[in-house]
Amino acid sequence: MYLPGTFSAALALTILSTICWGSWANTFKGTRGYPFALFYWDYIAGMLLCFLVLAFTLGSFGSTVEPFSENITAADHSNWWYALLAGFIFNLANLLLVIAIEIAGLAVAFPIAVGIALVEGVVVSYALQPKGTLLYLTAGVALGVIAVLFDARAYRSLSNLSKQPRSSRGIVVSIASGLLMGTFAPFVARAMTRGHTLGPYGVGLLLSVGALISCLFANTYLMRKPLSGAPVSFREYWAAPARNHMLGIFGGVIWGVGGCFNLVAAGLLGVPISYAIGQSAPLIAAAWGVFVWREFAGAPRQAWISLAFMFVCYIAAIGLIAAAYQK
Secondary structure (H helix, E strand, C coil): CCCCCCHHHHHHHHHHHHHHHCCCHHHHHCCCCCCHHHHHHHHHHHHHHHHHHHHCCHHHCCCCCCCHHHHHHHCCHHHHHHHHHHHHHHHHHHHHHHHHHHHHCHHHHHHHHHHHHHHHHHHHHHHHCCCCCHHHHHHHHHHHHHHHHHHHHHHHHHHHHHCCCCCHHHHHHHHHHHHHHHHHHHHHHHHHHCCCCCCHHHHHHHHHHHHHHHHHHHHHHHHHCCCCCCCCCHHHHHHCCHHHHHHHHHHHHHHHHHHHHHHHHHHHHCHHHHHHHHCCHHHHHHHHHHHCCCCCCCCCHHHHHHHHHHHHHHHHHHHHHHHCCCC
């Protein structure tokens, strides 16, 4: 299977994963009013398809380490369950994050969820796999959290202009999303570091299967009893235009490519470092919002200053986290 042989190659993969994780939501924006619960079925299918293709291509080339098919059959079955559980948890967290954004807005939901997930995920992953200089890693995570807060301040300036009401329910859902999002990475670290370990391609495929299983229960329930918006049915899903289905699949493929790159890089950098850099995705999402979707057109000066500080803090955070790497 393909694995990066140098630090620079692994770092490039984590940055590419950040770009993918911060970009997939653009496909949902492109559906223009399509209910997210319906979009999500194609999104999960695209993610699973992506990991399957990568497992039998990049994961099966080369002879320096056991290929995907040999690795996944020889790995401890306990690691299978950890990877499946990671995907199950990730899917729940992702669904709750989108719902929280719909209820409370990006300025409230995203900083709370991502901030909790970043700190919790790195701390617990480091406890399982203490790889990297703790001082640099801690400083980088702290800067990442500060960047999220600047992001919140920028979007809050926009929400203040529109005078949108805030919801305590949205805050509760955001906290739940962050707590769940922060726990899927430690299970990945466990599957990749104990006993006969799973390789990144095996973890990725099982993670996507776990996400699909979770989706069968959680998304079906949320279609009927949504926490936000009106109920939707599978009849509406089948009646949706092909364009919306293709965008959903493409969104899942984008996330899958980012997820695979992040896992592949984690084999060299360690899960705490790879995960922490990957969680810089709000930097990319904000860039899309500013330069493509023009979300800050007419925003006050305070919003632009906050955005500038956010970009600086994120870039500095990536630099510090990268410096935490130790051979």
